[in-house]
Amino acid sequence: MQPIRINNYCFNHIHTWIQYDKRFPQFIEVVIEVFYPENRQAEGLVMFNHGFLIGNDLLYYPKKIIGGLLNDNPLFGINPSRYYNYTSAIVEHNWAMAFVTASHMQSVAMPWIDFGGNPRVGQDAYAAASYLIKYGATDEFYKIDEHNRNRSFYNRELILQTGFMKNNNVIFAGHSVGGAHAQVASVGFEKLQEIGKDTSRSFDPVLFDREFVPALSSAMSSWSAEERANPVGYLQLSPVDMKVPLLAPGMERYRDVLSESPIPGIMIIGECDNACLNMSQPPAWSSDAAKKTEFTQLSSPTSWSAVASVEYGSHCGYLTEKSPLCSVADIKNPCKSNKEKEPYKAGGDETLFTTELIKNFINLYPENDGFNGGFKGDFDQWRGSNFMKWLNRKSPDGVINLVPFSDGEYVSFARD
Secondary structure (H helix, E strand, O other), X not given: OOOEEEOOEEEEEEEEEEEEEOOEEEEEEEEEEEEEEOOOOEOXXXXXXXXXXXOEOOOHHHHHHHHHHHOOOHHHHOOHHHOOOOOHHHHOOOOEEEEEEEOXXXXXXXXXXXXXXXXXXXXXXXXXXXXXXXXXXXXXXXXXXXXXXXXXOOOHHHHHHHOOEOOOEEEEEEEOHHHHHHHHHOOOHHHHHHHHHHOOOOOEOEEEOOOOOOOEOOOHHHOOHHXXXXXXXXXXXXXXXXXXXXXXXXXXXXXXXXXXXXXXXXXXXXXXXXXXXXXXXXXXXXXXXXXOOHHHHOOEOOOOEEEEEEOOOOOOOOOOOOOHHHXXXXXXXXXXXXXXXXXXOOOXXXXXXXXXXXXXXXXXXOOOOOOOOOOOOOHHHHHOOHHHHHHOOOOOOOOOOEOOOOOOOOOEEOEO
């Protein structure tokens, strides 16, 4: 489809197939939604992993077969940006924002099948971000790829019409299980390959055109570093992880890497969020410092990770629109019995806070930053940055309140 333009921003829906490694017949169908500046000079990309829309319903494959006859596809009916539309946060600094939807098994009846423990979904996000960096906003990536230079359809000049990134700098973000998946993408290509090899989730993706089957990309390992996503930060909104033997190993290996990565990382949890504080395996955070959590796994003497807690924060308060599936996570919450105020609902004050959070996080990064760039400073400068000064107070946006930690601060760092 042709991109849709609203004011100075464009929107496009991109549909492709990813083979995780050319040596193995493992494919995933993906749709990428992307918002990018009309001037095609994006200063960076926020790649968002959604938390409860990863995939399909129980009728996905019948719909897929019927759609093949009717020129329709069930993935086009899934629009994650509808629930996480924080795009006003990217406009001021001319950034782009994207979402990836993949056909991993998940449904309203069984929302836990891919509930956070599958690293493949984080690999999807990394592949999608790299796709946008190398090819821009187009379904016709194969016309640009040097791998296809001798094919009749090759048209390298197409990149002038489709490319929109000035660099390869990416903030990986996500909510719920998407927060855990963002941890995977944030480790970067080399670690994705290393951990993938060790865990039987090999990652050297090849892209396939969904209609022109013979057209495919070269393996990502042959791309230049500038053509692959460069993680410059990660943002986890109430991350939920899970372990299922053989199927879902969880994200601990990736958190071990992030614990030693010198890039800004922030975790936001909700005071009333049962899903991330109790149901997640392990919990995202706990007031008991001796308890194993995602946050303790992010700790090390060199960790840049930090956490903040939203008073009355729920699991679905981040959403820009209510979702019945996400709402299941908020049926049981630890605030109902001992708090006088209702936890936040989708499309309310917690949503507006999240938009301001992303806007201030983006402000960490300089304009006209080159390829393989990122935050310009050391840990002390990250800790004392304007972003942290904004976040580390009772009410960062003047509306919602944060819960203070035992030391009286509103942000806690994961350094041992």
